[in-house]
Amino acid sequence: MTKSIFIDGAAGTTGLEIADRLSGRAEFTLILLDDDKRKDPAAKREALNDADFVILCLPDDAAKEAVAMTTSSYTRIIDASTAYRIDPDWAYGFAEYRIGQRDRIASARWVSNPGCYPTGFLGLVAPLVAAGLIPADWPYTVNAVSGYSGGGKALIQRLEGEGADIGFRTYSLDLAHKHVPEMQVHASLAHAPIFAPAVVRAFRGMIVEVPLPLFAMPKAGSADALRAALAAHYAGSPVVTVHTEAAPSELLMHADQAPSDRLDLYVLASPDGAQVRLLAMLDNLGKGASGAAVQNLNIMAGLDETAGLRL
Known part of the structure; x- marks a missing residue:
């Protein structure tokens, strides 16, 4: 029916x-x-x-x-x-x-x-907080870049219209983006994360990054433990992939990115394992x-x- x-x-x-x-x-x-x-x-x-x-x-x-x-x-x-x-x-x-x-x-x-940005942030952070591998009371930061399609007709016109000259646009400079409460609540965080979003000249696509100074974080797990926990949490998911292979040399968001409903997650560590970059890649119009x-x-x-x- x-x-x-x-x-x-x-x-x-x-x-x-x-x-x-x-x-x-x-x-x-x-x-x-x-x-x-x-x-x-x-x-x-x-x-x-x-x-x-x-x-x-x-x-x-x-x-x-x-x-x-x-x-x-x-x-x-x-x-x-x-x-x-x-x-x-x-x-x-x-x-x-x-x-x-x-x-x-x-x-x-x-x-x-x-929201699109919270999908990347929560996909990375929420399972690790729930597992006790990173602290709920840490002052997290979120650096993210998105295609401009999520900004509505006015922003699309600014990026595509006659005389458009914007290559990179950072915004929410008052630190009051409407996605922040969503990130804090659903990751069960004690503090609102500092969120630094930006838009580039690409219609769709998104990279969300959460840097972690593991050496300074109380009771934080190792990079390998974080990666293994995410891989176990999303095991069998047809949509979310945790990449456990060797770290890529770069991650690219193309100007003509194809539509996708996937969510790809990475745990990238410094050689000594003291620092980690959690990275999520998704389509802001797809899984976002x-x-x-x-x-x-x-x-x-x-x-x-x-x-x-x-x-």
Whole structure:
């Protein structure tokens, strides 16, 4: 029996990529609104309450409005905004980062899709904190660079439009990025990490780095122990790969990066093992957004969680 899906915000980058991953899927039928109905409250309310699944690709306030409009007893919601990512009533939609999370997503009515940067950070840090291999009360820093597609239409225009001359853009200089609470809460950290995000002239892709001075960290495990713990935690995952081979000489994010729904993790150590760079590579529009939403949808619908994904 097919399930109906309504993507609210289907014309945006995330919504378009979700629809692309769902194209040709016989398990689902999309509820579509004509252009002149997209902002019609009555038409939107009807679509929200007729759907088996709703995926919200909206700004925070609009997502909250859509949730309030959804009164059907059977409609299940995946929200791609920041609105509910630390709300305990919502299942956090990162199936792999914590034991039991996949089961919680499978049974949830409301699922909050993770942010792209937090996916990289939590994929690295959360299992290691839970295992006691790095301390929960350490002042962590996060250095990250992303493709510009996650910044919305205005930023895309600045990078692609006539006269565009931006090669590198660092931002959130007030240290108040909306992803920080999500990182702190879901990694169970005592302190908010210092987050330094940047955007480069690449449409998609992301590298997230967490440097660790193991020599100064109380009771921290060795680089080999960290790597082994991550490899064990994600063993068998079809989406997350922990690289245990020899350290690469470089990691590249290409300007024309192909779409991907993978998450690749690295533990790279100094020759004496005293310092480590935890690195995550992902597609900010894939495992960092649309791919994660489709994976969560598959889990909620009781289907193969990799169906429609690009791995």
